Amino acid sequence: MKPPVETIYRIEHLRKEYNARVVVDIERLEVRAGEILALVGPSGAGKSTLLRLLNFLETPTSGKIFFQGQPVNGTLALDTRRQVTTVFQRPILLRASVRENVAYGPGLRGKPGDGRVDEMLARVGLSDLANAPAHKLSGGEMQRVALARALVIEPRVLLLDEPTANLDPYNVGLIEDIVREHNRARGTSIVLVTHNVFQAKRLAHRVGLMLSGKIIEVQDNPVFFGSPSDPRTAAFVRGEMVY
Amino acid sequence: MDELTRGFFHAIELILSFDPALYEIIFLSMRVSGIALAISVVTGVPIGAALGLSRLRARGFVTALLYTGMGLPPVVVGLFVYLMLSRSGPFGILGWLFTPSAMIVAQVIIAFPLVAGLTMSAVQAIDPALRLQIRSLGATHWQETWTILREARIGVMAAIVAAFGGIISEVGAVMLVGGNIEGKTRVLTTAIVLNTRTGDFALAMALGIILLALAFIANVALLRLQGKT
Numbered sequence: 001m002k003p004p005v006e007t008i009y010r011i012e013h014l015r016k017e018y019n020a021r022v023v024v025d026i027e028r029l030e031v032r033a034g035e036i037l038a039l040v041g042p043s044g045a046g047k048s049t050l051l052r053l054l055n056f057l058e059t060p061t062s063g064k065i066f067f068q069g070q071p072v073n074g075t076l077a078l079d080t081r082r083q084v085t086t087v088f089q090r091p092i093l094l095r096a097s098v099r100e101n102v103a104y105g106p107g108l109r110g111k112p113g114d115g116r117v118d119e120m121l122a123r124v125g126l127s128d129l130a131n132a133p134a135h136k137l138s139g140g141e142m143q144r145v146a147l148a149r150a151l152v153i154e155p156r157v158l159l160l161d162e163p164t165a166n167l168d169p170y171n172v173g174l175i176e177d178i179v180r181e182h183n184r185a186r187g188t189s190i191v192l193v194t195h196n197v198f199q200a201k202r203l204a205h206r207v208g209l210m211l212s213g214k215i216i217e218v219q220d221n222p223v224f225f226g227s228p229s230d231p232r233t234a235a236f237v238r239g240e241m242v243y
Numbered sequence: 244m245d246e247l248t249r250g251f252f253h254a255i256e257l258i259l260s261f262d263p264a265l266y267e268i269i270f271l272s273m274r275v276s277g278i279a280l281a282i283s284v285v286t287g288v289p290i291g292a293a294l295g296l297s298r299l300r301a302r303g304f305v306t307a308l309l310y311t312g313m314g315l316p317p318v319v320v321g322l323f324v325y326l327m328l329s330r331s332g333p334f335g336i337l338g339w340l341f342t343p344s345a346m347i348v349a350q351v352i353i354a355f356p357l358v359a360g361l362t363m364s365a366v367q368a369i370d371p372a373l374r375l376q377i378r379s380l381g382a383t384h385w386q387e388t389w390t391i392l393r394e395a396r397i398g399v400m401a402a403i404v405a406a407f408g409g410i411i412s413e414v415g416a417v418m419l420v421g422g423n424i425e426g427k428t429r430v431l432t433t434a435i436v437l438n439t440r441t442g443d444f445a446l447a448m449a450l451g452i453i454l455l456a457l458a459f460i461a462n463v464a465l466l467r468l469q470g471k472t
Contacts, residue, residue: 055379082381092376095394104390105380153381 006033006098007069008157008189009054014063016049016213023049025213026063031157034187036179037205037218038204040197046087046213047193051159054191055086068156082109085155090163091146093134098126101134101145105153113152120152124178140171147175151182158182160192176203197237201225209233255402257449264426269453275343279350283358283406287398292392296374300403309363312356317349325419332412336391341422344413346430352459354406361405365398366391404465410460411458431457 007046009031013059016024024046031037031054039047052067056076065072067080073144085105093101097217102120106113121127124144129137134145143163150158160179180203183190194200201221208218217230228234257265294305328340328348339345341440369391377387392399414432423429423437431454436449 052375055377057378078381079382084379085377085381086379088372088376088379090372092370092373094373094390095396108381108383108386149380 008033010066012064015061017043017061023213026215029215033189035205036183036190036203038192038200038207039210041210045210047210048161049163051193054086055159056081065212083156085150087146087150087163089165091142097131098145099130102148102152116152120148124148140167144215157189211238247442249445253445254449263424268429268434275346279347279410282351286299287355288362291359292366295363295366301463309356313360315414320349320352320420321416324365335394341432345420346417349420350410354410355408358402361402362399367397369394404462423467
């Protein structure tokens with residue numbers, strides 16, 4: 001018998017509006033502990049906004065997000081908030097060395113932990129550049145710094161917002177390997193937002209399609225790509241535009 | 244041209260003579276402007292940062308006020324402080340008029356808008372996405388503000404340098420509220436005015452060169468500090 005699936009996020013009737021324009025409108029969505037959930041969809045579908053909501057960076061217009069069973073409201077405990085972090089599409093690094101960037105999160109928590117920082121730098125292949133100014137790096141290297149900076153704090157949930165858009169295949173491969181391995185080794189729950197269906201297919205356990213703020217369907221990876229229940233999903237997977 | 248060269252050599256002569264009267268003037272200039280700068284930085288940097296980070300509706304108005312303050316004519320500031328501190332003024336009871344305290348007050352009024360206004364601009368120039376990223380990594384409100392200030396440090400340092408340059412070299416305010424009293428409130432700029440008036444151009448030139456050198460040394464020191472952070 002399989003153990004019961006633990007839920008890390010539960011979303012109910014979640015709506016987010018900007019100036020009366022509905023950007024996110026989700027009836028139900030669950031993110032399971034330890035899974036990689038990919039959300040695909042065209043740009044403007046509300047994927048990034050959903051991630052900001054999941055990272056407690058924005059408040060819903062209406063509806064509820066439950067994080068580890070607890071409803072998320074304005075007075076979220078710092079310890080809870082610190083269990084979630086995001087790697088954004090555009091890596092924004094501090095004007096400091098590569099090592100200082102990676103050590104930033106542990107520093108905020110009052111435990112610099114040099115050993116883990118160096119270990120993580122090695123993991124993303126940047127040990128040699130540890131003392132280089134972060135702003136001098138290439139795009140792929142910068143995104144690897146951003147990933148290391150997120151992983152070193154060992155979050156329970158890692159949110160990835162188009163982490164490899166505009167990167168070369170070498171860096172895409174590296175980043176996907178690190179993400180996959182971290183998920184396996186640590187059981188980190190990952191929500192990946194991408195418009196690249198191939199990336200979703202390579203990485204995710206479950207995949208969902210998002211269109212105009214709504215979740216069309218969420219399926220296990222093989223089902224999503226093999227026999228989706230919604231014709232729009234089938235069209236999106238085939239590479240046909242659906243707007 | 245003759246005055247220039249004579250002034251230059253006279254300046255070196257004066258500096259090397261260790262004339263106590265001259266050093267008193269230099270130290271008073273540094274003390275008055277140093278304290279005024281310190282007060283302006285301690286108050287202006289946090290206020291500028293808070294304004295740069297806030298989304299208050301009134302920010303436009305406050306910005307306009309600060310930018311106006313950045314261009315305040317020192318002599319007008321001097322007049323204002325004079326009236327405030329004169330015996331019949333609201334703060335006359337302090338007895339600060341014609342003392343270094345009055346000069347510090349006037350210079351704070353000149354330096355504060357520069358520090359706060361330029362700090363605000365520097366903070367506003369930071370990519371807004373950085374704030375989101377910092378928060379996402381678990382920063383508290385204070386940690387976020389501190390990180391943004393660190394990111395804006397070049398601009399903040401420029402604010403401090405500009406404010407120091409503005410007050411060490413101003414003459415209108417310190418002349419009015421200090422009174423250029425020998426041994427008491429005479430600073431480099433007021434001494435230059437006096438010596439020019441009395442025709443001692445070489446001494447005036449020498450003091451001018453010393454003033455420039457001081458400003459230069461202070462800026463180099465600040466910039467070195469900036470390079471280290």
